[in-house]
Amino acid sequence: MASGAVQPAEPVLPARRGLAPEEAARRLAASGRNELRRAGPTARWRLALRQLHGPMVWLLVGAAILSAALGEVTEAAAIAAILILNAVIGYAQESRAERAVLALRELTAPRARVVRSGTTIEIPAAEVVPGDLLVLDAGDRVAADGRLLESHSLAVDEAPLTGESLPVDKAVGDRPAGTPLAERTDSVFLGTSVAGGSGLAQVMATGMATELGRIAHLLGSAVEPATPLQVRLERIARSLLYACLGVVTIVIVLGVARGESWLDLVLTAVSLAVAAVPEGLAAIVTIALAVGVQRMAARHVLVRRLPAVETLGCTTVICTDKTGTLTTGRMAVREIWGADHDALLAAAAACCDAELADDGLTGTGDPTEIAILAAAAERGIHRAAIERDRPRVEVHPFDSDRKRMSIGRADGVLYVKGAVEALLARSATGGGGATEANAAMARRGLRVLAVATGRGSKEEDLQLVGLIGLADPPRTEAIDAIAKARAAGIRTVMITGDHPVTAEAIGRELGLVRAGEDPAGVIHARATAEDKIRIVRDLVDRGEIVAMTGDGVNDAPALRDAHIGIAMGKTGTEVTREAAAMVLADDNYASIVAAVEEGRGIYANIQKTLVYLLAGNTAEICIVLGAALLGWPLPLLPLHLLWINLVTDGLPALALVMDPAPQDALSRPPRPPDEPMLGRPEWRRILAVAAVETAVVLATFGVVLGAQGLPEARAMAFSTLVFSEVFRVFAARSPVHLYWEVGAFSNLKLVAVVAASVVLQSALVALPVTREIFALDTFSPVHIALAIGLGMVPVSAWELSKLAARWRRRAGPAKLARAMHS
DSSP: OOTTOOOOOOOOOSSTTOBOHHHHHHHHHHHOOSOOOOSSOOOHHHHHHHTSOSHHHHHHHHHHHHHHHTTOHHHHHHHHHHHHHHHHHHHHHHHHHHHHHHHHHTTSOSEEEEEETTEEEEEEGGGOOTTOEEEEETTOBOOSEEEEEEEEEEEEEOHHHHOOSSOEEOOSOOOOTTOOGGGOTTEEOTTOEEEEEEEEEEEEEOGGGSHHHHHHHHHHHOOOOOOHHHHHHHHHHHHHHHHHHHHHHHHHHHHHHHTOOHHHHHHHHHHHHHHHOOTTHHHHHHHHHHHHHHHHHTTTEEESSTTHHHHHHTOSEEEEOSTTTTBOSSOEEEEEESSOHHHHHHHHHTTOOOEEOTTSSOEESOHHHHHHHHHHHHTTOOHHHHHHHSOEEEEEEEETTTTEEEEEETTSEEEEEEOHHHHHTTEEESOTTHHHHHHHHHHTTOEEEEEEEEESSSOOSEEEEEEEEEEOOBOHHHHHHHHHHHHTTOEEEEEOSSOHHHHHHHHHHHTSSOTTOOOTTTEEOSOOHHHHHHHHHHHHHTTOOEEEEEOSGGGHHHHHHSSEEEEESSSOOHHHHHHOSEEETTOOHHHHHHHHHHHHHHHHHHHHHHHHHHHHHHHHHHHHHHHHHHTOOOSSOHHHHHHIIIIITHHHHHHHTTOOOOTTGGGSOOOOTTOOSSOHHHHHHHHHHHHHHHHHHHHHHHHHHHHTOHHHHHHHHHHHHHHHHHHHHHHTTOSSSOTTTTTTTSOHHHHHHHHHHHHHHHHHHHSHHHHHHTTOOOOOHHHHHHHHHHHHHHHHHHHHHHHHHHHHHHHHHHHHHHHHHO
């Protein structure tokens, strides 16, 4: 129940006259309009300010300020554009919750028919009050929660609210307190629709006091957790910020001790700050995720929120609905019990009101009857022929009290179908073994219908023809996808509103539960909106990375609470699509597993790009710091470092994140949720590469400084570092495989970008205008060739280290075997 919601308890009126207009007006003033609302919406300016926080944002703001202070307006504008882009994305994510609540309102009826002072009138649904008498007919949208006073074969589609795959038969009664929502057959609920029959209900709750209003309250209060990618990037940015402050402090203290001028110290500190900040990191990560969006779209997954691309790649649990996702979403005949199956299906088809479509699978009418007609059509039995050859002469519609329906036809036969117990009690023959067959089918989660025939119009002395077991069958591809997910270390949890027996039977058929395994924790049946939130939160609290699928209104709050919410594109409501980060275009679980593969590839690309970028930034810091410790002048000016970070270094990084996903992406276990994006192996690579680059550049600077002077030394150090970082991107594609082994031309963008970067740098040091802007000395083709040769040293060292590591891995078992032999 929503906090503060009004829940009037009006007595049932003894007469069916309804409320007087005056009493209705009084109650409207007391209980409020029958509308969904969200208390205390967040101001738009507050949503905008929320986006401007965090270490990464602070680093980018600092870089923009420093660039502007140095007169580099272009660089400052580029960094500001990155900040604005990230803020816009964050703002859109947070405001989506309010749009989801607005979408809930679309489920409410615009108009309603009520009885007022003994007369049926039509009023705006917002004016329905507790105690009103709702008139319900087929096709109506229920305008409020109410308890039934009359029911005439009333069936209500409650799938958006409960997840129940079939319309629910309603009957007048008094269900005990605490009855699960899906089993409250004596009540109707706001947002559901009448599938058949008619009825009269007294309104017990309106607006936010309804079941739909309770879900709106849960949706509005749901807290979307930070994605693993966001958490890891925040940690990295914070570490960079602390490292930068520490190094700047050391340099300033040493400079003051040596008596250096404050101007030189400020210039050095600015250079270090610029070197530490990976200005293009946020943009590169955004582009990497955007590439993932395009790849996932090709695999029927539409992404509404960029970080979800990576999050799906590190998912450890997928919570999924059953109907339409793991199953086909259509009822089908799964088993037949009887002596003559053709005669059984012919009799069942003769007792149907539904119409089968031309595709032979879908149609109009009751889903159970459509399934029967589809199975009959496969055997050449068509209802059109039955109606033509044996037209109906009398019809006894299905009634929830009788639990059966019958149709008398011109051949003098009465065709009857309904609940097994209802027909067995009226069958004189054919019932031997039916009770046992019914029990066996029920244990397998099938919905069982009995079919009988008789003579005359009385439903007595029938002959039982047989039993038909129906269910929503599993998708074939979902079975394979669940097996792939299990092999990839991902657990699949089914959460459904269906009956526990049906849910467990489907779960075992899908492979969710294997022989001897306990279904508890893997299959959750009769789940309400609160149950789904509880299950998701329990998994998140245990450290799992949770993806949650759903299509109904009752799924939306849980989708918001999960790390990544996935809505159904075909059957999902607008509410779930607004609350979700992704949408399955084909409503197929197999598409989720395919997207997991792409997500893991995107994570690997972001990780190796981070290693590539941070190795360069670390080298730049060490070069400036090393020169300061040696008492040398600055080898690199702030403008040089901005050029490297934003242009020469950033372009290869953009191409690197577009690498294809590794072929073994689904053969690896999920990354532990608490595992940092950059662990010890990654930091070892960063420091090793940075050490080699630092040694090469400082050695080059020192030699040229002593031989030719500061302008020449800066030009050579600058070009050597640029070429070193550009060529190193080839080795960055894999931590273990050589460049040629991962496919030299599998990423043509990377090859083109490296070539373009070499040309850009060569032109920068060759043209007089750019040399003057960057304070460089004359640079001949010989100098360019020498800088290119020196720039090849770090990438060559990295590739050789891979070969050495491979040799050690191969030599280890051999050494062990020799030791055991000796």
